[in-house]
Ligand SMILES: Nc1ncnc2c1ncn2[C@@H]1O[C@H](COP(=O)(O)OP(=O)(O)OP(=O)(O)O)[C@@H](O)[C@H]1O
Ligand code: SF4
């Protein structure tokens with residue numbers, strides 16, 4: 230059933246990718262549009278609202294970075310795109326439209342068609358993400374053989390090519406994961422993610438747990454592949470400098486919601502959401518001139534029982550009465566930045582910019598009417 | 603797998619067997635009683651006893667003379683003569699009984715490994731499913747029952763009641779049977795004891811395999827396999843199962859030691875002429891040479907099973923092959 234691509238889809242390809250689109254695809258639709266996604270985990274102690282009303286969009290060839298403190302729902306957001314959530318996780322509502330096809334109502338069997346062939350994932354720390362008792366080459370060849378219906382020999386050959394592409398000599402295909410270094414394993418994982426020539430590659434902290442030199446190499450590799458293959462990338466990381474270097478857009482999440490989303494150049498130079506400002510100022514790498522580090526005081530809220538208004542209220546230096554009661558609506562500015570914060574009550578509101586002590590830049594609400602520089 | 607790995611495991615196994623032989627010597631010297639008292643003859647003169655002791659080398663010190671003599675004859679396959687089976691070398695007595703036990707335990711183990719691992723993998727993979735709930739409770743029941751508790755109802759129902767199978771023994775006595783007929787007769791006698799042994803072992807193996815699969819299921823590489831869009835059965839077969847099998851190899855090898863002990867009860871219930879039954883008879887008769895030989899055989903087979911497990915493990919897990 231998952232053997233070869235459906236007939237009737239042969240002609241529809243898009244962008245640089247020479248792979249026919251799924252049969253139901255709308256060639257004119259954006260690559261990926263996620264709307265109002267809500268994911269819950271059920272625990273004996275209650276239900277965790279891990280992702281709550283998250284929307285974003287990814288265009289062909291674009292790289293989107295997802296940032297935010299640990300536990301804010303980055304991984305959950307990514308995994309729910311192809312529904313790889315742990316057993317106690319459920320998508321409550323929302324849509325995930327790939328080429329205009331909503332994946333949320335699909336059955337497990339139907340969804341399997343989209344896994345890896347359209348959306349593949351590079352997991353963190355490939356030691357555990359690769360099967361320890363199977364040869365690396367076989368693990369790369371497996372989806373080619375099983376999902377694309379190629380012969381075993383052809384799949385193996387392709388696996389060796391992919392290893393070459395990520396900078397591992399093809400004959401290392403017969404190695405077991407433990408025989409490769411951490412960086413090599415992560416390269417192998419990337420080769421595996423490319424096996425079916427997917428539309429979107431998700432990297433969930435692909436460089437965490439690697440040393441700095443190797444991190445840089447892996448990032449360069451991702452950059453190169455993106456350029457050469459025209460990949461669309463979703464990159465999840467704690468490291469804002471990685472996003473600054475690699476991504477076109479950034480989505481900052483806080484406690485299961487989008488705090489701010491927009492072009493990297495805008496968000497990182499003129500952060501509007503108080504959380505983004507705090508996050509940037511707690512990060513030394515982006516602006517070399519910073520001497521002191523702001524650590525954001527306080528803890529994210531318990532997602533089993535989130536506060537009724539803004540989820541950042543308890544830690545926000547600008548908190549107002551309305552913040553504690555009303556969930557801030559998302560406002561989109563003229564420069565393409567979307568912010569959910571009561572400081573920006575409406576699209577055209579041009580109040581005085583809030584000054585954040587210790588922030589690198591103050592944000593300017595007036596820029597809402599300016600185009601990005 | 604490297605020759606070095608195999609060699610290392612082999613040396614370990616041989617050293618263990620040497621230690622066992624020494625222990626076997628010490629253990630049985632520490633038991634109460636002595637050969638001349640065992641004859642229970644009050645008319646023996648001290649001179650005669652002394653002469654006899656000298657003849658058997660018992661006048662020499664335990665260490666090193668007796669131990670060395672013991673080790674040499676053990677290595678030569680001479681384990682002395684049975685008291686109960688007068689005059690017969692114990693090696694012969696034990697060899698006669700080993701065949702039936704190997705047959706019974708071998709077939710029971712083989713069935714249990716295949717069925718138990720399959721059952722455990724299935725129920726662990728779909729934890730909470732119908733298969734899991736039924737399979738797991740049955741496994742727990744059989745796991746907790748000694749073989750004779752499993753065996754008795756089998757005899758009552760299928761042998762005494764329905765008459766499908768013989769109640770006990772390994773062959774039907776008397777009558778001239780052709781080879782085919784004899785084999786069929788043996789098969790009929792095997793069914794119930796093998797079932798009892800297999801059921802108990804299936805219970806054990808499926809419970810262990812189930813928890814191993816449950817643990818494996820939450821590994822990252824399983825998420826990777828699912829992310830690849832592989833069919834569920836393939837994720838289980840080629841990713842979860844091979845990894846979940848690893849701890850099982852060792853557990854099965856360890857279990858083999860208890861199996862021989864467990865076989866005693868199964869062999870008593872079914873009057874199966876194997877090592878278990880022989881052990882009971884030897885204990886009854888205080889046949890120390892015979893007991894010594896049985897213990898040696900059991901110990902050596904456990905060591906051998908562990909050696910085999912190491913080799914299988916090395917074959918299954920590339921990480922330990924070095
Ligand atoms: N299986 C689960 N059961 C219950 N809660 C869960 C489960 N998985 C995740 N969560 C909760 O959901 C929230 C989001 O988790 P998620 O892993 O998506 O965060 P993250 O942003 O990826 O964090 P990190 O940076 O640490 O990877 C967290 O509060 C986490 O505790
Ligand atoms: S809505 Fe209020 S509390 Fe939330 S970030 Fe904006 S100002 Fe702070």
Ligand SMILES: [Mg+2]
Nearest residue numbers: 303304305433
């Ligand atoms: Mg995460």
